[in-house]
Amino acid sequence: MVKEISIRTVWERFSEDQRRKLDKEKWSQRLGGLFDMAIKEGHRVFVAEDENQSFLGYVWVGERSNLMTGTRHGYIYDVFVKEEHRRKGVGMILMEKAESYCRETGYTEMLLMVAINNQPAEKLYIKQGFKAEQKYMLKRLT
C-alpha cells in the first residue's frame, strides 16, 4: 500500500511540465521497481497508524553516500501524511522515528531534498532541526 501511495503522491508533486514529459504508466512501474529494490537493500518505511490501525502516513528512509567524501548518511526519501490528518503532529512523529532509526544505525547526518515551493514540508524540516546547506540548481534546455 505504501508503494502505491508513494507513487501517487510523488506524481502529484510534479509540475505540469514534468508530468507532460513523462509516460505515467512507465514512470510508475519504474518508481515501483526502485521502491522494491530499495526495501531489499535495507531502506526502511515507518508507517503511522491510529488506534484502529488506519493508515495516517509514512516516512521512507534509507542510506546515501557523499560521492566526494564517501561518507554514508541517512536520507529521507519521502514523508507523507494523509490530507485529513495533517497539522496534528503526525509528520513530526514520523520524522522523529526516522531520526532515531538513523541514530541507531550510526549515521551522524541526515539529508533530504525539498521543493522550494513546498512550504509545509520545509517548515516541518526546519522545526526538526534541518538547515539548508546547498542549493540544487536546474537549467531548462528545452
Ligand SMILES: CC(C)(COP(=O)(O)OP(=O)(O)OC[C@H]1O[C@@H](n2cnc3c(N)ncnc32)[C@H](O)[C@@H]1OP(=O)(O)O)[C@@H](O)C(=O)NCCC(=O)NCCS
Ligand atoms: C509535509 C507533511 C508531511 C507535514 O505533515 P503534518 O503531519 O501535517 O505535519 P505536523 O502536523 O507534524 O506539523 C509540524 C510542523 O510543520 C510545519 N507545517 C506543517 N504543515 C504546514 C503547513 N501547511 N503550513 C505551514 N507549516 C506547516 C509547522 O511548523 C508544524 O508545526 P505547528 O503545527 O506547530 O505549526 C504533510 O503536509 C504532507 O504529507 N505533505 C504532502 C507530502 C509532501 O510534500 N512531503 C514532503 C516531501 S519532500
